[in-house]
Amino acid sequence: MSVTTLIIVHTVSLFRDGLRYALSSTPEYRVIGEASNGQQAIQLVDQADPDLVVMDIDLPGVHGLEVARVIKRSHPHIGIILFGPTNDGATVVKAIRAGVSAMVPPNIEFVDLLATLHQVRRGEYPINDLVLTSPEVAATVLEAFRQMVGDDDVQTVFSPLSARELEVLELVAAGRTNREIAAQLDISNQTVKNHISSILRKLAVNDRTQAVVYAMRRGWIKVVLPDGL
Known part of the structure; x- marks a missing residue:
């Protein structure tokens, strides 16, 4: 199986260290860069062109959702996994519009994050599952799409x-x-x-x-x- 490259974007260095260490035990993934804010993330992605970006939504400077939009505009092939409030319908709608492939809670277990990475690397969009499993989120997303159509x-x-x-x-x-x-x-x-x-x-x-x-x-x-x- 080919190696999937990824970049970690998070303000907390301990979090980045921990995730990088955890991923080091999975040979199919290789961390090729880290960033602590949105602007750094955009520049790093332009330079490194990874397969995946694992990123926190609350970043200083450029917000995570805007970073996602910029990345998808210039690198549409990159899968973006966002740490954010998965029960907030309005935020999920914005993430879908930004082209985010998956949104996961900040306290997600590593085994579940790994499963999400596997899905995204296969070209899937686990963020859609939030619409199907949460009636609140589904109602917000569907209403947003209705407004667009209207x-x-x-x-x-x-x-x-x-x-x-x-x-x-x-x-x-x-x-x-x-x-x-x-x-x-x-x-x-x-x-x-x-x-x-x-x-x-x-x-x-x-x-x-x-x-x-x-x-x-x-x-x-x-x-x-x-x-x-």
Whole structure:
């Protein structure tokens, strides 16, 4: 298995030391840099181009959510794992919009963090699970998407996406992972990745979240409400 490189961003040096030490026991991950504030993080990512960034949301200077936006804008392939309030719907919405792949509580157990890293390195978006498992968060996220769709500047125009790409994007909007999409559509995981890459290229956006919002605002896809909401 190839080595996944990552950068740790946290104000507390003891936290960075502890996480780096814990990750040293997992040969599939290699820490290639550390930063203690948002500006340092942006500069370091530009220089090192890691596979993953593990970052605290509360950073001095540039806030963690803004750091995530900047990173995803210039490095859309990088997976971002954010330590933050997972029960705060408004913050989760902002994280989704920023392109964050996963949000985990600051007191997460290392074994659970490792499982999240595995998911993100496979191209999955565990942050979607927060919408499905917490009714409060789900309500906030769905309301935010409804407001986006209801904006005055919504345009219903011809879609440059194929029928299959729209099908994939609608499942992305429903919170499905690449593996789940592949199983539901009876295609390979790689084919799903190819479809998503094509969608991002055609829409000239940097990540899945931006693609979903772009398509929803133009009426190409609809929000699929989870059962019970």
